[in-house]
Amino acid sequence: MAWDDEYDVVVAGSGAGALAGALAAASDAPAAASDGLRTAVLEKTSLVGGTSAYSGSAIWLPGTRVQERAGIGDSTESARAYLRALLGDDGNAAHREAFLETAPELVEFLERDPAIEVEWRAFPDYFDAPGRIDMGRSFVPLDLPLERLGELAGLVRPPVDRDRTGRGHAPGRPLAQGRSLIGRLLLAITATGNADVRTGTALTDLIVEAGRVVGVAAMTAEGPVRLRASRGVLLAAGGFESSAELRALRGVPGGAAWTMAPDGANTGDAIAAAMRIGASTGLLDQAWFCPGLAMPDGRAAFTLGFRGGLIVDGTGRRFANESLPYDQMGRRLASAGDPFYLIFDSRSDGLPAISIPAAAPEEQLAAGLWHQADTLADLAAKTGLPAGALASTVERFNGFAAKGVDEDFHRGEDPYDLYFTGGKPCLVPVDRPPYFAAKIVLSDLGTKGGLRADPDGRVLSGAGRPIPGLYAAGNTSASFTGPVYPGPGIPIGTAMAFAYRAVQDMRRNQS
Numbered sequence: 001m002a003w004d005d006e007y008d009v010v011v012a013g014s015g016a017g018a019l020a021g022a023l024a025a026a027s028d029a030p031a032a033a034s035d036g037l038r039t040a041v042l043e044k045t046s047l048v049g050g051t052s053a054y055s056g057s058a059i060w061l062p063g064t065r066v067q068e069r070a071g072i073g074d075s076t077e078s079a080r081a082y083l084r085a086l087l088g089d090d091g092n093a094a095h096r097e098a099f100l101e102t103a104p105e106l107v108e109f110l111e112r113d114p115a116i117e118v119e120w121r122a123f124p125d126y127f128d129a130p131g132r133i134d135m136g137r138s139f140v141p142l143d144l145p146l147e148r149l150g151e152l153a154g155l156v157r158p159p160v161d162r163d164r165t166g167r168g169h170a171p172g173r174p175l176a177q178g179r180s181l182i183g184r185l186l187l188a189i190t191a192t193g194n195a196d197v198r199t200g201t202a203l204t205d206l207i208v209e210a211g212r213v214v215g216v217a218a219m220t221a222e223g224p225v226r227l228r229a230s231r232g233v234l235l236a237a238g239g240f241e242s243s244a245e246l247r248a249l250r251g252v253p254g255g256a257a258w259t260m261a262p263d264g265a266n267t268g269d270a271i272a273a274a275m276r277i278g279a280s281t282g283l284l285d286q287a288w289f290c291p292g293l294a295m296p297d298g299r300a301a302f303t304l305g306f307r308g309g310l311i312v313d314g315t316g317r318r319f320a321n322e323s324l325p326y327d328q329m330g331r332r333l334a335s336a337g338d339p340f341y342l343i344f345d346s347r348s349d350g351l352p353a354i355s356i357p358a359a360a361p362e363e364q365l366a367a368g369l370w371h372q373a374d375t376l377a378d379l380a381a382k383t384g385l386p387a388g389a390l391a392s393t394v395e396r397f398n399g400f401a402a403k404g405v406d407e408d409f410h411r412g413e414d415p416y417d418l419y420f421t422g423g424k425p426c427l428v429p430v431d432r433p434p435y436f437a438a439k440i441v442l443s444d445l446g447t448k449g450g451l452r453a454d455p456d457g458r459v460l461s462g463a464g465r466p467i468p469g470l471y472a473a474g475n476t477s478a479s480f481t482g483p484v485y486p487g488p489g490i491p492i493g494t495a496m497a498f499a500y501r502a503v504q505d506m507r508r509n510q511s
């Protein structure tokens, strides 16, 4: 068997999970009496970071020294109570315990590296359940000055606004949020001297010898390569959110054009490669959902933090608390069915919500995705919504706003609802023309179903046995959270924790 390059560990993908796994592999591990392992990070696109680079970089790893420093009253026990209340115990208890046990150790490992600096940031947990921390328990990386990254800065995927619309983000500014997380991990990995970050290298297949995954086949601009992975292959190459075909096959609501993953990045390659060698899958119809603002390029912008306005379906009626955490609101959209409009008025300066990327009102209006009218009746005519229903919905909503109580959907009663308004009411009357209707669609931050893996990230075969040498984390794997999104930073926190555990397993079994 001829190899183009030989490594101990090959990691497919370069999101936060992939890079946390790569750092754990490439670093010396004194406790395991193991030196850093020769590690390759394979990234299909020319840029590192995937959706993780677009993210707000909230990391939900509970019960660690970060929350202790912040004095927010978080603990492993309260996080366990919270997850148990939301997910129950069936089928996920072993993963939950592995995750909870790993969080403090992983954070200690990360913070040992001078490149990794994080702090707790208020962002409420998403459900009113026992063990919740009202102001949240997730943490974020500190901004990263460009000069600390040097030439590596050019490798990090730009912010989503810049990547998709060419706007926003003045060059020269420090890397923030997801870009800081990716930049910091990249810096730390590079400093180990044990890792190659190979962009423009797409995993195509897994190479198996005597029932064990021993390497990968990948495609580069120069042609195919075969890379040996003597300890293991970690698949952390995102989900299949950008594949219209796979979404249709698996019944994922929404659309490939409306997902938030970078263009062409996450098309399920790693999941498909593992399935071809007998890996099993789960949760394939699920995603981390969110409302999306329809954008002129045919795509959608992740929309959250509604400070005003109300959302109606095609009947002209509200169907949910618009301020719900975005995955819950996305699930309401999925069951209500198209079309949806956010109705707002001139009280707000543009959209009364955060959209990522940001929307330019004049472009939205020109594209026919926003409508403007001096009366609700005209707005109904322009959108095709039933005029009578729209008028009575707005009248009823304005009554709730006057009373400060949403009798229908309890908007404004949960700490999450008020997080984005800075404590001000989010029930704001819609009575100051001109009126606007903005088209809303069902978007997502990525699919969350994929390869079934055990609590050590070992990919399971159809018979339920680990496939030797093969591991998965992040959206390539089926999330133990099922159809629930417990709090900010769960996708990235769980991706990092299971990638880290996968590497510990590789070291344990073969050192």
Ligand SMILES: Cc1cc2nc3c(=O)[nH]c(=O)nc-3n(C[C@H](O)[C@H](O)[C@H](O)COP(=O)(O)OP(=O)(O)OC[C@H]3O[C@@H](n4cnc5c(N)ncnc54)[C@H](O)[C@@H]3O)c2cc1C
Pocket (backbone or CB within 6 Å): 012, 013, 014, 015, 016, 017, 018, 042, 043, 044, 045, 047, 048, 049, 050, 051, 052, 053, 054, 055, 056, 057, 058, 059, 060, 160, 201, 202, 203, 204, 236, 237, 238, 239, 260, 261, 265, 266, 267, 268, 269, 270, 288, 302, 356, 445, 446, 473, 474, 475, 476, 488, 489, 490, 491, 492, 493, 495
């Ligand atoms: C605006 C926004 C804000 C968000 N905020 C948060 C937040 O604060 N906290 C949080 O936890 N989550 C957040 N999310 C969700 C989160 O970013 C993603 O769910 C998570 O980053 C997915 O991680 P991943 O490693 O599975 O995939 P990604 O980060 O998308 O990485 C996958 C990478 O694999 C590469 N790849 C794909 N196929 C191959 C192949 N064949 N070979 C090699 N490479 C391949 C892709 O190009 C990509 O770079 C946010 C998402 C968005 C869009």
